[in-house]
Amino acid sequence: METRIDHITGGIYRISSWEEQFGITFNQFLIDDERPTLIHTGTHDQYDAIRGAISQVLDPATLANIVLLHWEGDENGGMDRFMAEAPGSELVGSALSIGLNAHGFGLHERVRGFMDGERLELGKHTLRFLETPHVHHWDSMMIAEESTNSLFPSDLYLQPGDQPPVVTENLSGAMIEAYRGVGIFAHENPVRAVDERIAALSPDWIHSMHGGTLTGESLHYFSQALQEKEFAYAGWLLGRDLTAAAERS
Template sequence: MQQVNLSEDIYFLGFNDRRTHLFENIWPIPHGISYNSYLIVDEKIALVDTVERSFIDEYLDEIEGIIGDRAIDYLIINHMEPDHSGALKSIIQKYPDIKLVGNKKTFGFVESFYLTPKNVVEVYDDYRIDLGKHKLQFQMIPMVHWPETMVTYEETSKIVFSGDAFGSYGTLDGGIFDDEINLDFYEVEVMRYFTNIVGKYCPHTQRAIKKLAPLDIKMIAATHGPIWRSDLDWVLTRYNKWSSYDLDCGVVIVYGSMYGNTQRMAEVIARQLAVRGIKNIRVYDASKTHSSYIINDIFKYKGFIVGSPAYNNSLFPNVEILLSTIEHMAPKDHYLGVFGNYSWNGGGVKNLKLFAEKIKWEMVYDPIEEMGALKTDKKAELVKLANAMADKLLVEN
């Protein structure tokens, strides 16, 4: 790769993964993902995070191409997840006197994943390391999204090396910085990365945003996605909105359907919402759309309506998987509607009621269940459900 500098002595070491289909072996990444590491060359040299292990050889070559025979003094470990620490053992083998820099929770992870760390510098809030011209300051932001997570602030160039925070799915296709790319592409990928990976920890994200606010930040360098140097507000305002559950007026409707009857119920609800003036309506077949995309819209819109047929006296399996993911992510402050269908015995709606009890969202209407094909009386009830949801949403907008 051509040499990329964040400033005169700070280098970008990034690699594009265009082969992996599922990030964390869960989340679809059709546009791939980047792994970003950074090298600060001064009187002393610091490496900020590493990369996923499949890029180790090229990574070591690039470092040597910049510093030659010099040794790296510090490896800053902002986050121990293996996609950022995958080259740690190789770095230690090549630079055996390197000091590992982390907080009191970092080194237990180093030992459990790789080796017993011996040459360590334990840091905490406001701890500083002097490299020469460049001064590093550390701030702990636990649970964004692992317990050892921290950020490194370079005081001279005013760069925050933010780990996974403010990252994104999607490879860096030539453009590295936000002003080199069309951010329309990253509009979905940044949010999907947040909702899939960080979204469970919104209160912790809010605390981190407030904690970092006093810093004079000119650039944000995350470990995935573009480097933010021209329009930091683009990503900061979005993170603040998403992590504070500031939801837009809209409804996500998700259903499972074997023979089309539950789908027809969903279509009635969607149509009536549109009649009432709700413009943001997203209808998903749980068997077709991966939960990554559905979760993303749930973090965006206030209304959620879910329908399931009975399947062996229980929920339709793909609906059940989605609801389990929603419970795990625990988004807040939604309005909820429930409907379903059965042929000879119930189970779908009964279990949707259990989901409603667990998630503790406000139910806008009593659950609706049809036997067999959709009939006139239940269609009228579905219209009432849609109206009840619209009433809630429109009074707020």
Template sequence: METLVTEIAPDIYRLSTYISDADFMFNQFLVNAEEPLLFHCGLRALFPLVSEAMARVIPVERLRWITFGHIEADECGSLNSWVAAAPRATVAHGTMGCLVSVNDMSDRAPTPLQDGEVIDLGGKRVRRIETPHMPHGWDAGLLYEETTGTLFCGDLFTAMGDAPALTEQEIIGPALAAEDVFGATCLTARTAPTMLRLAALEPRTMGLMHGPAYAGDCGRALRELSAAYAERFALSLDGGAPGRRGP
């Protein structure tokens, strides 16, 4: 098992570990700027591999920001390992997530971020976008890097299996197939509108946590996935969508 490093946009690196036994991929993203930022910490057991991969780009102790989408082991399981390795780094998460979890679980007091709040990294600017319960977790939120138009979209478009580092191939079908298996997305009246809010950004690249980085028509992909989830939500009101576990 190894962690591969790929530059998916200028000074934005995908740190990717494929676990063959699970047939599943775990990705973290490094924004290399005057104040480097890590989005997703990864599983605690993967910290040695991921930190070694980061060190091919920057010394780990240079890291200045550590953040993630929501509270889940593959998002923040190794949080305190990164805190120990990067003594000058600030932990940041959405305000709700800090109140209910991160204040307690982090060895370093976190900085709460408001919806739409921008962190100027020096050469890069990242914006926190609150997406509660989308795809899941009431503390959920994503990150948008404004200078490159890169949306770090977390568990959206999750796909099973290995994947290339960067693709323009269709990603809706694999995402819906994975949804049929896992049933991981919270389908609510807010799911589709929240995705349309992301589509309005018209990202140039999307960093998927479980799948390839995507360099096709990101706005269109978000709108198509939004429509598919809206259809599934409507079906759930009538007793459940075929091929899906539960409402």
């Protein structure tokens, strides 16, 4: 695994780890501000590489917010390690992620759930929360950052391959193929509704968790593909064909 860190815009850094066996990068985002914030943690095992990248910019012990956009290994598998190192940090997630999962896993202290429209001030940056259920888990949320007009969409708008920090080309065909092969969305409808909501927000930067950050001008390629093509689960799960298994039973 190779990990690099690049400044994208206005104090937002992309930390990207290339994982050859999955054919995608796993990206985390660091917001350098009075209250330093990490948007998704990576997996438990990626901690050392991600921590090392953060320390090129700021002291990981000063992190104030460890943010997860849904409860999953690559989103928050490293949360306990980052929270242990940064004693002043809080785990931030959707109301569902925190109320159901954090509490259910025994985390009651230093956790904070947010509902749609609520805000969190970091200093120069302001996070605004969007609840986006079923894109792709029922506890999923996304975050708009107001000072840079950014959006953190987690797994929406992913692009396979080892992409540069900023992507402007049309990789929507590869995105759709990846969604079909991996099977992360149960249905197109919740995804299309959220995509329409995002298009109306007209973000300048879309910080994808897998691939590169998209610019506002290139978002329409990806939106159009999501609106027009089928990409929901149809028997393929992380590259395995389960349709024969379904027919057997």
